[in-house]
Amino acid sequence: MALRVPFAQACRRATLNGPSVSSASILPAYASRWRRRNATVAPSVTQASASSKGPTAVVFMNMGGPSTTDEVGSFLSMLFADADLIPLGRLQNYIGPLIARRRTPKIQKQYAEIGGGSPIRKWSEYQASEMCKILDKTSPGTAPHKPYVAFRYANPLTEDMYKQLLTDGFGGGNGGRAIAFTQYPQYSCSTTGSSLNELWKWRNRLEGKRATGEVDPEGAIKWSVIDRWPVHSGLVEAFAQNIEKTLATYPEERRDKVVLLFSAHSLPMSVVNRGDTYPAEVAATVYAVMQRLGMKNQYRLVWQSQVGPQPWLGAQTSDTVKNLMKKNITDLVLIPIAFTSDHIETLFELDKEVIGEDAEGHEGVKRIESLNGNPVFIEALADIAKSHLESGVPCSPQMLLRCPGCVSERCLGQKAFFAGQEQRL
Known part of the structure; x- marks a missing residue:
């Protein structure tokens, strides 16, 4: 209990100051305390x-995501009917269900490959x-x-x-x-x-x-x-620790030369041009994580999961990996920076399509572990909620x-x- 009070205060200060504040002066001491915390x-x-x-x-x-392959059809129907997510214009109610029906068999196969559901x-x-x-x-x-x-x-x-x-x-x-x-x-x-x-x-x-x-x-x-909560200290720390764990699997002489590719779900450019804050907030998370890592590695923010022919935010993750490998840059770490748990975008799109197909399974191309049950991340969620409750x-x-x-x-x-x-x- 005593450890959480100063930690919460430090998190609030770091969050208020934004990603321009160096996490190095705040996070390491609290990270070690997190690791020593009694798990009971x-x-x-x-x-x-x-x-x-x-x-x-x-x-x-x-x-969300379909828990079984039988739920894929209804999942896609609701997804493509949502003009907030995928704006299709006046014919949304007609085009959306049509796209969903056509894509259902393909997406069912993808879910089957990751265990039958999300x-x-x-x-x-x-x-x-x-x-x-x-x-x-x-x-x-x-x-x-x-x-x-x-x-x-x-x-x-x-x-x-x-x-x-x-x-x-x-x-x-x-x-x-x-x-x-x-x-x-x-x-x-x-x-x-x-x-x-x-x-x-x-x-x-x-x-x-x-x-x-x-x-x-x-x-x-x-x-x-x-x-x-794009730059909360606990979120940044959880990502940074997972990146460090993956970097440690490379030989020491290659480690600092690994390129970090932060991958987030893309948006239609019509949404971006409307003034949506998402690209800026994802970039803020990336920069805060890189500050915590000491800016040792080269990095890029890339975008995945484009759907349909209209322009989407790029560069695309898959294109970036293929282009870098053509330039003989083959030590790459993929970081799903806008996702807080595994789902089809990590388990199929990144693991099977980008790493398995685009990178042809090259041993130098890896993905960090998703946050899932990460105790540092869950502590961060609790700190965010506690601060919110106290704010009124x-x-x-x-x-x-x-x-x-x-x-x-x-x-x-x-x-x-x-x-x-x-x-x-």
């Missing part, structure tokens, strides 16, 4: 012993559960903390998560608070924004005017949002500024709702 976690606080400000629901929001639900539920155990100890005033997962395109869907909240005694006249905690460290309207739009939609249907006749009924859930604010000021080119009324309404929660926290 105290039992979670029970509902019967709720504090004056508890219980608190913590909802991990993510894109592990993202397993890791999300584990991360949320372990984080809440830590929060029960470090933030007893808001305990007990109950973990939930809400996926945008796969089970458990946001609708079902919200119904479970009501079943568990949150809202529906009972009050209670809930945190929508994005598991996209870097904000984008296509990811976090889309998930918050969906959450706001189901809040209105199940607790808002469409359900009760009131805009803000008495006893509804009090919501707040953790909408971005509903969301970051940055979330309330719309993209300069945004014309979405839904986006405007969603932001107004979460901003209006401030008086109720």
